[in-house]
Amino acid sequence: MTTTEIINPENLVYIKPKVLNDNPMHYCPGCSHGVVHKLIAEVIEEMDYQEKTIGIAPVGCAVFAYKYLDIDWQQAAHGRAPALATATKRLLPDRLVFTYQGDGDLAAIGTAETLHACNRGENIAIIFINNGIYGMTGGQMAPTTLVGMKSSTSPNGRTVPLNGNPLDITKLLAQLDGTCYVTRQSVHNVANVRKAKKAIRKAFENSMLGKGTSIVEVVSTCNSGWKLSPADSNIWMVENMFPAYPLGDLKDL
Amino acid sequence: MAKIKGAIVVNIERCKGCNLCVVACPSKVLSLNNEANSKGYNYSYMEDPDSCVGCSACAYVCPDACITVYKVRV
Numbered sequence: 001m002t003t004t005e006i007i008n009p010e011n012l013v014y015i016k017p018k019v020l021n022d023n024p025m026h027y028c029p030g031c032s033h034g035v036v037h038k039l040i041a042e043v044i045e046e047m048d049y050q051e052k053t054i055g056i057a058p059v060g061c062a063v064f065a066y067k068y069l070d071i072d073w074q075q076a077a078h079g080r081a082p083a084l085a086t087a088t089k090r091l092l093p094d095r096l097v098f099t100y101q102g103d104g105d106l107a108a109i110g111t112a113e114t115l116h117a118c119n120r121g122e123n124i125a126i127i128f129i130n131n132g133i134y135g136m137t138g139g140q141m142a143p144t145t146l147v148g149m150k151s152s153t154s155p156n157g158r159t160v161p162l163n164g165n166p167l168d169i170t171k172l173l174a175q176l177d178g179t180c181y182v183t184r185q186s187v188h189n190v191a192n193v194r195k196a197k198k199a200i201r202k203a204f205e206n207s208m209l210g211k212g213t214s215i216v217e218v219v220s221t222c223n224s225g226w227k228l229s230p231a232d233s234n235i236w237m238v239e240n241m242f243p244a245y246p247l248g249d250l251k252d253l
Numbered sequence: 254m255a256k257i258k259g260a261i262v263v264n265i266e267r268c269k270g271c272n273l274c275v276v277a278c279p280s281k282v283l284s285l286n287n288e289a290n291s292k293g294y295n296y297s298y299m300e301d302p303d304s305c306v307g308c309s310a311c312a313y314v315c316p317d318a319c320i321t322v323y324k325v326r327v
Contacts (some may be wrong), residue, residue: 003302006260006323013259014309014322025317029294030271034316190277193313230271 017041019050021070026061030230032220033061035187036129037068039197040100043204044071053096054088056081059109060102061136062129079110082117085124089207096204098125103144104134107169114169121178121212125203128170128215131222132241139225143167146244151225166244170217174250180212182251186219188234192247211253219245255326259307263297264319270294274311274320280304283311 019041027033044053053071057063059078066073072095076084081099089097106114106128117124133151134140141151141158146166148157158166174182181203185196196218203214219241221233228236261283268290274297275283284300297320299305307324 001258001325001327003260003299006258006307006325007262008323008325011307011323011325012321013307013324014312014320016264016318016321020318024267027316029269029316030273031316034318035314038316038318187314190310190313230273231276234273234276 017045019045019070020068023067025068026064028224030221030223030233031061032131032187032218033129035193036100036127036196036218036220037065039187039193039200040098040127041069042197043201044069044096046201047096047204049096049204052094053098054092056085056088056097056099058099058101058105060105060134062100062102063136065100079105079108080113081105081110082122082124082126083113085126086117086120086122089122089124093123096125096208097123098127098204098207100127101129102135103128103130103132104142107143107167111169114173115176118173118213118215119176119178121180123207123210124213125200125207126213126215127200127203128217129220130170130217130245131220131225133222133225135222135225139222143169144245146240149240168245170215170245170250173215178212179215179251180253181206181214181249183215183249184217184219184245184247186237186242186247188221188237217245219247257306257324258327259305259322259324260302261299261305261307261311261323262321264321265290265296266292267317267319268294268296269317270296271316272297273314273316277310277314279308279310280306
């Protein structure tokens with residue numbers, strides 16, 4: 001059987017979700033954002049929530065998420081996505097409200113908003129992309145940057161006496177009573193992509209069931225910021241990021 | 254035993270040649286083309302189409318969702 005015979009609608013097993021539109025993404029080649037966008041689109045499509053979903057875009061590379069996912073969007077000031085999501089969910093409780101934030105957005109500038117929204121137990125889902133640096137602005141050090149990790153503002157590597165310890169904010173959020181589901185995932189291979197999709201689905205379902213705040217951290221790569229190829233970034237992430245940010249559920253009520 | 258055959262279609266203009274699908278493919282089917290698309294990226298293509306089993310690994314890891322997978326039992 002030739003390739004052209006196999007390429008037939010009845011043999012289709014995987015296609016781009018319709019919620020993800022045809023605009024070419026501006027992300028660098030190999031960026032984890034694309035995979036997470038795709039997973040969110042698949043989950044929304046499977047839950048049939050396209051008309052009832054409101055995403056809150058962050059400041060950072062994913063600020064343009066509204067161009068790629070065909071749902072309603074709001075765009076928050078830097079770090080304030082959980083505050084905006086709180087208002088959106090309280091005014092429109094029948095909608096699925098999620099925020100999509102990077103580590104600079106969630107763990108540095110928006111720490112207060114994040115902690116308090118989680119502590120209040122707002123019925124929102126937070127997708128947290130942790131790549132250890134400020135990717136959009138040129139790879140500066142973020143609170144999540146690993147000890148010894150080089151960034152454009154720590155060219156000799158982060159040191160504890162000068163820069164302090166890395167902030168494991170997901171572990172912190174798991175301690176709060178308002179959170180119902182806190183998990184850490186990655187999207188570097190097929191098995192983890194599937195797990196991450198399940199986690200996102202669970203977070204979205206929890207949000208609609210009114211169980212509290214769900215946080216899905218996705219340990220990600222920023223190959224441009226890390227100055228590595230996409231494939232090497234995945235290897236670097238497995239070797240260096242995972243020991244500091246181990247994958248798995250931190251809380252599941 | 255039934256044999257499974259697969260095939261993929263790459264959206265050439267959407268592909269950024271990040272090479273992640275090439276690394277993810279368990280059957281070593283994919284490779285980056287010497288030709289580039291209109292943006293200058295060497296897009297992914299099936300170098301060895303006969304080995305494809307339609308497992309969708311390439312499509313799962315593709316950050317730009319440019320791979321469509323087909324699978325058939327023969």
